[in-house]
Amino acid sequence: MxxxxxxxxxxxxxxxxxxxxxxxxxxxxxxxxxKKAPEDPAYTEGMALVLGSDCTTCHKIEEPFTGPAYKDVAAKYENTPENIALLSSRVIKGSKGIWGEAQMTPHASLSPEDAAKMVKAILMLKK
Ligand code: HEC
Known part of the structure; x- marks a missing residue:
């Protein structure tokens, strides 16, 4: 037995x-x-949200600014539902210590859906 x-x-x-x-x-x-080309409607929609929010005061697509370059974020994280959820929650709650000592301010008024659309568009920048 x-x-x-x-x-x-x-x-x-x-x-x-x-x-x-x-x-x-x-x-x-x-x-x-x-992972479709940036012509994907999901990319256009997500990036429009990024441009409409305060993200660009700290982030650029090609080079590091106060925050990491979106291209570098895309290179670091696979475009998976898990990573989209993880990064969206960091955008909403704020983050510090992953890329350096600079802090990403919380975006408490951002809905999880919009945050996910933004992150999805950012992760589509992966080459
Ligand atoms: C006040 C400056 C600032 C603003 C505004 C800002 N960020 Fe950030 N962001 C940062 C910094 C600094 C980091 C790195 C944080 C860290 O090291 O933990 C970061 C990191 C990130 C990351 C990667 C997080 C990780 O876990 O690796 C993503 C994705 C991101 N930002 C998206 C956004 C989006 C989308 C917006 C707009 C809604 C935004 N950020 C607005 C400064 C900012």
Whole structure:
């Protein structure tokens, strides 16, 4: 009986590992889907929100300013739903210490949906 349990436990572990891999593949496929050229309407919409907010007082697309260049942000993070959620919450709550000592001010009035659209557009800058 004990042996059976061990076998089951091992099988469970293996299944857990396999599941992890599958998830990576799904994320990669999803990435291909979100990662369209900047002519993508999602890019145009997200960037319009960025330009309409205060983001440009600290960020430029090509070079670091008070905050990191959006191109560098795109190079650092894969365009996955998880990263979009993570970065959107940092934009809303503010952030410090990831890129340096400069602080990104919180954007508490920004809706999570708009923040996600902005971040999505930024991550589309990945070459
Ligand atoms: C007051 C200056 C300032 C403003 C305004 C600002 N940022 Fe930032 N941003 C920063 C700084 C500084 C960092 C790096 C923070 C860190 O090191 O944790 C940053 C980091 C980021 C990051 C990367 C976060 C990470 O986890 O790597 C994203 C994405 C971002 N900003 C998007 C935006 C968007 C979108 C807006 C407009 C809604 C915006 N920022 C407005 C200064 C600013």
């Amino acid at each position: 004990k042996k059976v349990l061990v076998v089951f436990a091992t099988a469970g572990l293996l299944a857990a590992c396999g599941g992890g891999e599958k998830k990576d593949n799904a994320a990669a496929e999803e990435k291909e889907e979100v």
